[in-house]
Amino acid sequence: MLRLLASRIAQVIPVLFVMSLAVFALTDLLPGDPTITVLGENATPQQREVLRKEMGLDRPAPLRYLDWMGRTLSGDLGRSLRTREPVTAMIAARLPVTVELTILSMLVASLIGIPLGIAAALKPNSWIDFAVSVTALAGMALPFFWAGILLIRLFSIQLGWLPPSGYVPIWVDPVRNLTLMVLPSLTVGGAMAGLIMRQTRSAMLQTLGQDFIRTARAKGVPERTVVVRHGLRSALLPVVTVIGLQSGALIGGAVVTETIFSLPGLGTMIVDGIFQRDFAVIQGALLTVVLAVVVVNLLTDLTYGLLDRRVRLA
Amino acid sequence: MNPLPALAAAASEKATQSGPTLAVSDLRISAKRDRKSVELLRGVSFHVASGETLALVGESGCGKSITSLAVMGLLAPGLSMSGEVALTDAGGRIDLVALSAAERRKLCGRRLGMIFQEPMTSLNPMQRVGDQIAETLTTHGICSRQEAARRAVAMLDRMGIADPGRRALALPHELSGGMRQRVMIAMAMIGEPDLLIADEPTTALDVTVQAQILELIRDLSRERGMATLFISHDLAVVADIADRVAVMYAGEIVETGPIDQVLDAPLHPYTIGLIASRPALSTERRARLSAIFGAVPEPGRRPQGCAFHPRCSLAKPGLCDVGDVPLKRFDGRDVRCLRVGERVQA
Ligand SMILES: Nc1ncnc2c1ncn2[C@@H]1O[C@H](COP(=O)(O)OP(=O)(O)OP(=O)(O)O)[C@@H](O)[C@H]1O
Ligand SMILES: [Mg+2]
Numbered sequence: 001m002l003r004l005l006a007s008r009i010a011q012v013i014p015v016l017f018v019m020s021l022a023v024f025a026l027t028d029l030l031p032g033d034p035t036i037t038v039l040g041e042n043a044t045p046q047q048r049e050v051l052r053k054e055m056g057l058d059r060p061a062p063l064r065y066l067d068w069m070g071r072t073l074s075g076d077l078g079r080s081l082r083t084r085e086p087v088t089a090m091i092a093a094r095l096p097v098t099v100e101l102t103i104l105s106m107l108v109a110s111l112i113g114i115p116l117g118i119a120a121a122l123k124p125n126s127w128i129d130f131a132v133s134v135t136a137l138a139g140m141a142l143p144f145f146w147a148g149i150l151l152i153r154l155f156s157i158q159l160g161w162l163p164p165s166g167y168v169p170i171w172v173d174p175v176r177n178l179t180l181m182v183l184p185s186l187t188v189g190g191a192m193a194g195l196i197m198r199q200t201r202s203a204m205l206q207t208l209g210q211d212f213i214r215t216a217r218a219k220g221v222p223e224r225t226v227v228v229r230h231g232l233r234s235a236l237l238p239v240v241t242v243i244g245l246q247s248g249a250l251i252g253g254a255v256v257t258e259t260i261f262s263l264p265g266l267g268t269m270i271v272d273g274i275f276q277r278d279f280a281v282i283q284g285a286l287l288t289v290v291l292a293v294v295v296v297n298l299l300t301d302l303t304y305g306l307l308d309r310r311v312r313l314a
Numbered sequence: 315m316n317p318l319p320a321l322a323a324a325a326s327e328k329a330t331q332s333g334p335t336l337a338v339s340d341l342r343i344s345a346k347r348d349r350k351s352v353e354l355l356r357g358v359s360f361h362v363a364s365g366e367t368l369a370l371v372g373e374s375g376c377g378k379s380i381t382s383l384a385v386m387g388l389l390a391p392g393l394s395m396s397g398e399v400a401l402t403d404a405g406g407r408i409d410l411v412a413l414s415a416a417e418r419r420k421l422c423g424r425r426l427g428m429i430f431q432e433p434m435t436s437l438n439p440m441q442r443v444g445d446q447i448a449e450t451l452t453t454h455g456i457c458s459r460q461e462a463a464r465r466a467v468a469m470l471d472r473m474g475i476a477d478p479g480r481r482a483l484a485l486p487h488e489l490s491g492g493m494r495q496r497v498m499i500a501m502a503m504i505g506e507p508d509l510l511i512a513d514e515p516t517t518a519l520d521v522t523v524q525a526q527i528l529e530l531i532r533d534l535s536r537e538r539g540m541a542t543l544f545i546s547h548d549l550a551v552v553a554d555i556a557d558r559v560a561v562m563y564a565g566e567i568v569e570t571g572p573i574d575q576v577l578d579a580p581l582h583p584y585t586i587g588l589i590a591s592r593p594a595l596s597t598e599r600r601a602r603l604s605a606i607f608g609a610v611p612e613p614g615r616r617p618q619g620c621a622f623h624p625r626c627s628l629a630k631p632g633l634c635d636v637g638d639v640p641l642k643r644f645d646g647r648d649v650r651c652l653r654v655g656e657r658v659q660a
Contacts, residue, residue: 048639211435213390219450219501220423224413233440 008301012294019290020072024065032277037081072287078280087284090269097265100170101188101254102292103179106243107161108189109196109250113237116193117200122227122256124205132197139194144253148187148260155183165262184261188253197313199242203235210234237304244300248293255289333539334403334425334508335384341378341397343389343565351639352614354380355565364403364508367535367542369573371588373610378545379431381562382511384409386428387418394455394619400621401425401509416472427507429531431514431545433494437486443497444470450505451626462590466552469500473530497616500529503534513545530554549588553577561585564611564621571647572653581649583626620652628653 034055035048043051053060056067071078075086090154120132142150156164162182207213208231216230217223255267263270266285273281343355355377362368370378383389385399387410399410402423403495410418430436438446447469448462457465463482470478473496486494497514502510512531516524532555535542547551552559553573560570561584569582569589580586608625611617620639623629643649644655 083520140513149444211430211432212438213429215436215446215498215501216438216449217388217419218426218455219505220385220421220427221449221453225453230438230441279634 004305005302008298013184014297015294016291017296020069021065023290024068024285027279027282027288028061028064028275029212030274030279030282034081034277034279040243068143068283074167077284077287080281081278082276087280090281091284091288094265094269095167097167098251098258098267098289099255099292100177101181101184101258101263101265102247104185104253105188105192105250106247108185110243112189112193113196114200115166117197117239118204118227118232120197120201121204121208129201132201136197137189139192139197144256146185146193147190148183148257151183151187151290152260165260167263180261180263184254184257184263187257187260188250191253192243192250192306195242195246199236200239204231205239207231207235234308238304241300244297244303247296247300251289251293251296251297271278334364334401334541335361335363336509336541336543337361337398337400337402338385339382340386341381341395341399343377343393345382345393345394349615350614353565353616354613355395357397358562358565358567360560360567360570362495362509362541362543364541365539366558367532367544367556369559370543370545370562371547371549371552371557371559373588375549375610376458376562377565378547378562379513380514382428382543382545385509386411386422386426388428391510401652403508420454423507424456424505425508425636427502427505427510427540429495429502429510429512429515431517433491433498433518434486436498437494439486440483443484443486443489443494443610445480445505447497447501448503454505466500469504470496471511472606473497473500474526492519492527495519495523495527496530499530499534499643506538508541509541509543511543511545514547515544516551524551524610531555549577561588562614565613566621566650567641567648568622568650569647570641576644579645581644581647581654582622582651583628584622587625620650 016112033048034057035043038051039047056064059067075088077091079086080090114133116135120129123129147268152164155244163180164183166180168176168180204227208227213226213230216226221230254265255270258265258267259271266289269285270282270289272278273285318544327392329490338361339359341355341358342347344353346352358377358381360368360370370381372378380389380393384395390396395411395412401408401410410421416521418496420489436452437443444463444466447466448459448621451457451465452459454460467478467482470481475493475496481489481493485495488496495518499512499515502512508532515531516527519527528551531542531577544555549559555575558571559573560567561576561582562568562583564571567587569576569580577589577622578583591606606625611621611624617624617635619635620626620629621638623634626634629635630653639652641650641652642654
């Protein structure tokens with residue numbers, strides 16, 4: 001297990017390096033002048049030139065990257081050009097929102113996807129199977145934006161059951177927080193549920209056709225136990241893998257969905273940063289997202305190892 | 315071979331009166347292939363009394379496994395069956411075909427035990443073998459979890475597995491093929507079933523291990539007075555363990571009778587060929603027939619008349635290639651051959 005951990009971490013380092021290059025290049029290529037962000041539209045060219053020197057923007061890109069990387073590695077992500085607030089503090093305030101949305105979405109996706117996938121696998125080619133497949137396809141085909149807006153229209157505007165947007169930290173008012181999170185996590189989780197459903201269905205079908213399932217039945221094990229204890233346990237492996245592999249998309253979905261529901265997470269931070277040409281903010285938030293995706297993938301690998309005793313023992 | 319046939323016969327007679335008997339009659343199984351119904355089993359009938367071992371023998375694909383699965387009620391969903399399968403004892407007759415799934419489940423593991431053909435794939439790869447054995451007991455609420463675990467270890471010990479306490483914690487892939495097969499047997503035996511079905515329990519093993527496993531099954535079934543349906547494609551294996559034998563060919567029983575009679579003086583040309591292809595069993599009298607040429611017909615490509623006639627050196631045109639051949643009583647056995655009378659007299 002420790003060897004597995006070490007080798008996975010070793011694989012992650014080059015990935016992080018490439019991603020940091022990409023983040024830096026992306027912000028560097030972004031059109032716009034950061035001095036406008038700081039000085040406003042009315043500053044003189046001389047004032048701008050002085051500021052550019054001060055910010056080191058006159059130096060070549062590779063040097064600036066090394067500078068930035070050095071500071072980032074020492075934990076200093078700089079300050080917002082606009083508000084002068086430290087970027088690390090901004091991330092610390094917004095990360096919990098994105099993390100909560102991601103976790104809730106994953107929960108929603110699993111709670112919808114796994115049981116429906118099992119139901120479909122238990123009666124292949126039945127009407128349940130058909131209905132589940134069509135729903136799954138629809139869920140995967142709908143863009144987040146559209147699904148989110150549809151949900152708001154239905155549940156907030158027409159039925160008035162749920163608030164359309166806003167945010168309260170979970171430690172301030174847990175009930176209000178969860179109520180506000182229902183629609184966003186349905187938006188992201190619903191989209192992911194289709195994939196989990198399909199994966200669960202096929203993994204379950206494959207497992208239920210195996211000889212050891214027949215052995216369990218020959219022992220007189222009740223069908224529900226056969227499905228859960230013998231079937232699901234094996235079938236969960238590929239499902240967890242898919243959830244893990246999709247975590248990137250999930251975090252991405254959370255980031256996009258935040259803006260629809262005005263949740264103050266990393267997603268809105270990135271979007272605001274882009275509109276305001278606030279480079280340090282964009283870079284910091286993007287890096288955090290990248291790091292999160294990488295860490296979640298790592299955790300998936302390790303969970304896989306825990307679930308599959310054969311991997312752990314090998 | 316059976317050293318005391320008279321005694322064994324008497325024992326099985328006694329058992330018939332008290333213990334349960336499995337009776338299968340006119341079992342037919344068909345599969346859908348390319349929208350056509352293909353008959354895999356064409357009316358198989360046999361019975362096994364308690365304390366008795368019936369061997370089902372035949373080449374690969376003749377329908378041995380589907381017969382046993384039909385008895386257990388575990389046929390693949392794509393297969394359909396008709397016919398009767400019943401377990402009769404002093405308490406009455408249980409129609410296994412008519413049972414609901416829940417009622418059948420109560421019998422499986424407790425009154426019906428099965429050793430599957432493939433010990434590698436038939437064990438759950440993610441569950442400790444001790445737990446898999448104990449599950450038979452806990453499922454039926456026969457005893458507590460701790461007691462079941464203890465009995466599972468004792469059963470492994472009985473199977474001749476060294477250090478059974480530690481082995482019980484192993485996963486199947488950590489065990490050798492022979493040990494896995496012992497685990498399968500322990501799993502089938504621990505519920506002390508009335509009927510044990512063993513589907514080629516030794517095929518994957520080397521000869522020494524094979525002999526040990528056979529001895530285990532034989533001892534346990536004698537000890538507990540089980541009715542045993544023993545499936546094999548190997549007549550030599552069967553000679554050691556069975557009281558009676560039913561030889562199958564292309565989904566039919568072609569010859570059935572007491573094991574010694576069938577081995578010493580086989581009547582059906584297919585049985586003769588099977589024995590001849592086992593050098594240890596053949597004698598000079600049959601050497602001229604030697605191994606059987608050709609191959610088993612695929613299901614759905616069954617020839618007219620006797621299914622075996624294209625491979626039979628004694629087949630007579632105009633007789634063996636038309637009409638169905640019935641199973642006829644001859645010399646204390648049932649044989650499905652139209653020429654058996656003339657051949658034996660000649
Ligand atoms: N689920 C199924 N669907 C269709 N055909 C099947 C199915 N299971 C078995 N068969 C066919 O039924 C025939 C008998 O199969 P069975 O497994 O009983 O053979 P067997 O005598 O046990 O052979 P072996 O010695 O190889 O185990 C074979 O031709 C096989 O292809
Ligand atoms: Mg078989």
